[in-house]
Amino acid sequence: MKVRRKSFAIIGTICLVASLALTTASAEQRTAQPQAAKVALTNVATAQNPTAGTAGPGGTVWIAERAGTIRVLGDQGLGEPVLDISAETTTDGERGLLGIAFDKQFTHFYISFTNLDGTSTVDEFAVSRGKLLPDTRRTVLTQTQPYNNHNGGDIKFGPDGYLYIALGDGGSGGDPHGNGQNLGTLLGKLLRIDPRGGTPYAIPSDNPFVGDPDARSEIWAYGLRNPWRFSFDAGTGDLLIGDVGQSDWEEIDWAPANSKGGENYGWSQMEGTHPFRGGVEPANHVPPVHEYDRTGLGCSVTGGYVYRGKTIPDLKGQYVFSDYCDGTVRSLQLENGKVTGVNDLGVNGGEVISFVQGCKGELYVLALGGSISRIDPA
Template identity: 30%
Template sequence: MTQKSSKIFAISALIQLLIIAVTVVLSYRFTQHFSIIPKSVLHLPDVYVSHSDMWQIVKIFVITYALQIGLAYWRNGSSAFVSKQRFANEYIWFLYAYTTASLYLFLATTINYDPQLIAAIGLFASAFYVLAYVLFSRLAFGNGIFAGLFGGIGAMFTRLFSITGLLALIYFLVPLVMGKAFTSNRDIANVITQVRIWFNPVETSNWGFRNYLPNLKFAQPLLVRQAPGDDESLFILERGGRILKVSSTDSIEAQVVIDVSASMGEVEMENGALGFAFHPDFADPQASKSYLYLYYTDTRAEKQQYNRISRFELTSADASVNTASEMILFELVRNKSGFHNGGSLEFGQDGFLYIGLGEGVHPPEATTSAEVFRSAILRIDVDMDPTRSVPIDKPFEYGTAQNYYIPKDNPFFDNDAIRNEYYALGLRNPFRFKFDSQTNALWLGDIGSTIWEEVNRIEIGKHYQFPVVEGRKESGVEGWENLNLPEQGPVYTYEHNAYDRAVIGGIVNRSDAYPSLKDKYVFADNYSAKIFVMDSDKQQVEEVELIARANQYAQRGISSVVQLNDGKIIVTTLGAASEPSGEVLHLVRADQANVFREEKDDTPDGYDPKATAAMFAVNCGRCHGVKGDGNGPDSALLGVPLPDFTSPLYHHNTSSEQIHKIIVEGGMAVDKSPMMPPWGGFLKPKEIDHLVTYLESLPDQHHSH
């Protein structure tokens, strides 16, 4: 290498590295306010990337491009801008480096992956790269600006249509396709999350998990409880609406005691059975209060959907008898989106029932706390004791509110802007909460939006600042009402990363069963399936300790953290939506942890239409519609007509083999839209066979109704 060529190479290399660094920063700023990919073309969710993460992305891209520049020089023997042909070759290397950096960011870091940001980096970097070639060739070689511009672009496009150029373009699209798949499919998200966790392993811990019910798997278990007076049995709530009783840890069969699945409709999004609680006097034969209270969603009607809280009498061995005893307390008209329902039901030491409701529990036309129940904790008297409570004194327009009284010491009796049932407000999605058995403090996990998760200690009459503040930062969103209440921030808050993104409230451990965790608050993150502990005696906590992680991640992760009467800490993991694979796990010392039962990949004995319908709704319903009629909520955004699987004409023209090929290989395999991704690598062969059978059954189901 001559001195002159060395100088030219050094200058061009510095220019390229400066381009990519500036491009990442500019793209970050741009995508804070604008979208590179229009939602009409591809609907992508909002993704939060912090300022510190942005600088980490700069580092990743600069290092990757430094390697690319060196390899390109070694391969071509000259700097990038000496000629238009050399520039075109360099651009192919440039695309490979861009894609490699994007995939590394996506798969090997904990940074949130934002397809809009990645697309912006690719677009802006390409534009700046062409501009740099034009200016460099002008200054170094005296070439004309327009000649350099059109010559460089022409050479670049010519090079792109070579075999290696086309391969680079295909590789270039991989991160965007994976990003879309990650946000729209729970099974893909689970696989990618496992890859991320492999690249970012948790440090060796003193804690692990044993399968507490090793002979049983459940269909997305949401919560485990013991009934008062029964230390042997466990009651497990499945998302599909069943409550199962397991008599011992060695049981090979679970007894169904309640089944409200017929009252629920499709279980998708955040819908389904959400939480349950036993009456405190459940075991007292003289009280005759063998009651169980259940919170579930009803999506059967498209126009009028409800979130329902009901009481059931658990007096029979026949589940149908128990289910038929339903007495409705709340039937709340809801937002059809299906998100942010809340879900906890807990009895306090005062005997009153506390209910956690998310901010989505309201019809579009009503939002305030004087009109609806939402974004809060309610406190009611299900015993309707006139010495402690008063009857409901305000009509409720948006549903049903009945069969309870309101405690006299609820905080808002003198506030016309807030219904009397409210205990605390300003929560986004209080999915799990629990009382501290020693202090009676109510500890709550509040699932956040795109940036912050919160752990709150709830106090009577307080407002917890949503939607104006999330975490400890103002959100820039105005509140839907001005209540002038005393406000309180979280005890602990954490920022989203690639897989810590959905807090699950837990318990304060007062048991001697875990001496080193005594007096610690134990909670989880659903997505990463991590278990954390923190001090419970501080008003504000900045650091928590990660102690364990369960074996299922992403949308299959942890759904509850509970403590049994003997002190054992138990978690539930959801598992797949397509088949029973959720588990009940016991937190134990690492040397007592076991290997979890492996999933078998053999074909089941029979086709289960209900399980396959649930799998279709979760994985396909966003585009194809939960009914399979092609009218999913995202269908209008795809820009292509979607088939109507309920039409006999579609199946007359499409064979079983063609449907199977489309599912396995994607739309492009049969000359259809590439918007239909291939599922062969993510669904099991038996699941795909069952999907074909299910799709072919839809015309009969549709026309029989």
């Protein structure tokens, strides 16, 4: 009993980002720094088509590889797979293993992938002493997919302890089924569920559409096209979503930590701040806090994180993101949801597919080609 309690305590307190930062949020942390930080990318490992990652127990970083393996990045580099679901997924279109997350206590681990039918699937494992317990695996949530693109797939625990799941509009192009604005489907939405509160999950009673017979009660926010990567600011709890555009506008969406949910981010009436194919701006449209076109900056936004690490003070409070087609690492200076500056950080991460936030707030850049780099001071 003593030993178990001790090991839990060690694992449970080592990740500073999740446990400490929120309790120390202050006005100072909400204020962005005025200048572009000087950063460098340090290659720390090479993976096979990494798509996602998460801070893990014991100060580790867990990396998901698209074909279905998960490996742990420790001091000795990337280890052998700790999980292999490669027989259960494919990598055609935009499919594969797309997201991983731990709950805040590192007692449960979640994977998000498309199964052999292309169905978006979120499964859960219990965790003991930093290891997955394979026999405890169960499916939490599934969503069939009409096409093999725009699966979304990112999963994160919010500061409220609930699991958020991003799903794209179902795919093809131009949202042919109108899923983005249809509250009767989970496609084109950000979901919020309590995976441990029921079987297979519970819906938090304060979700915005609870009690609305025309809406799925799992929905937290809607009007999303392909919210490939989203995150919560470890300092403030604010939500940031990188929503990939159709053909003209890439966007970053934002909501404050005290949001009650229900935001309509506009797709497919709007692409960024622009009506899409004759669309009419919804009265409740929440426009992006940042958008960029495709004249030189890329073609597919990759959402990242607000930097809350210690080693690059000038980057503190800035939202770091990139673009899969361009690779330049950029940052937004944010003040209460208003962008006060956009910085080119002067480094290129390649085919940037995802960012990972480690336990000390350090950020890693994942390139689909394989490179895992840490953002360090220059």
